[in-house]
Amino acid sequence: MKERKHMKRLSKSLIIVALIIMVIVILVLFQSNAAIVDQFKYRIEATFEENGATITASGVISIVQRRDFVCLGICSIVTSVKGQATRVNFSNGKSLFVLLGTADHSFRAGTMPYQALKPRPPHKKISELPHDPVIVPPEYVPTIIYFNDTSDPVSAVIATPENLSALVELGARLVSISVKLTDDPVTTGIDRLLPWLSKEGVIQNSNANISMSHYLYPESDNNSKTLQSAYPRFLERNDW
Template identity: 35%
Template sequence: MAFAGGRNVMRTLLIAILLLVLLPTLALFGFILSRDVFYVVDDYRYRLTVNFMVDGKPLSASGVVQEIIHKPPCILLEQTCGRVAIKGDAIPVPFPNGKVAFVLLQVVDGHRITNGEYASHALPTGAPTGKMSAPLHQEFEVSAVSLPNIVYFANTSDPYSMTIIDPENIDQTGGPGAKYLDATISATDEPVTRVISKYLPWVSTFKSRLDPAQTDFSRYVQMQNLAGYLRRDDL
């Protein structure tokens, strides 16, 4: 009888411990999940247009991206303080010489790691909400700081052949007569642009096929992030 009573006590203690661990964990998970529903601050689409001159002739490329801003209160984990959800593709820039450059979805450094800068930072916001306040189709200049990187694949079948091109050196890709002019952004109600898979058919499956055993860890992380710069579908 005493043995049975001891087992009941142990079972009760075990259940209590599990509840103490599980309930806060589930509550935290529920909070993080609910931020996508209850803490959406803004939701809009924008068209980014990048302008070049090639042998005296204008060349422009553009694409539409959807962006949702989440800003829940900061509790426990830094990543719960807010995030930017994006749906869109990098912008292909086909040059007359047959080469194609791509304007990424966000700004990255020389190691292909994002610094959190987006072209949408050029759009005006209103006080006190901080929501995007640009009228539809009104263009705003994108500064060099907010311009997403321009990249080029020496071999479009090889994701590892990507190089980052300085806009001032776009002639290295577009030819001697190619020159970067500027970039503009405007709020829009147009559908999101989805065309990059025509140029880079591996973009949707690349991340799932990455093998960490085939390269060093830092290179693996860089290439894992690459898919996120070329195509995003966070929504």
């Protein structure tokens, strides 16, 4: 008799566990699919000048916005980003990297395209807008960095309008940053140029500092100032 009662309790426990697992699976599927608010890819194009000649570089980044499944009255939106910084090559072999967001403020890889591609009435989704290029407002232009040595992550400095020509030479200057919707594949390959990106120590230092990056980053002025360790988080994102 006792054994039979024990088996009944065990059966009930197994059923409860199975139901819990089922609910978790349903919630995960809902979060991944049914909760998608908007999904699109955009091409960011950076235009520079060197000695009066125009140089352009571009990369494609993917954005998915999901409604948080923990939604009681007010629903939070989770933005997932997949993409890499855009490399700009100059004729003297030097390179600049246009990061995924504004690294001296809160992370804006997900919000920057929204500021440039603001939905038009009646509040269309970004994915429903025309595929025309739009200039990014100055306050949302991503941070641009230069490496004195691409094999050394701590050699990165912020390239500002004041110091850009001194870093790259060739009379280099930024002309504009634009974004436009696209169906092209997401750009890859930065890890081949910066293999240290995948090192655990670099990732850990970056993630440890990202929440307070606006305290760690220097204000822009006429000097080339060294970045703090948070910036690798802005070189590459793969949230799914």
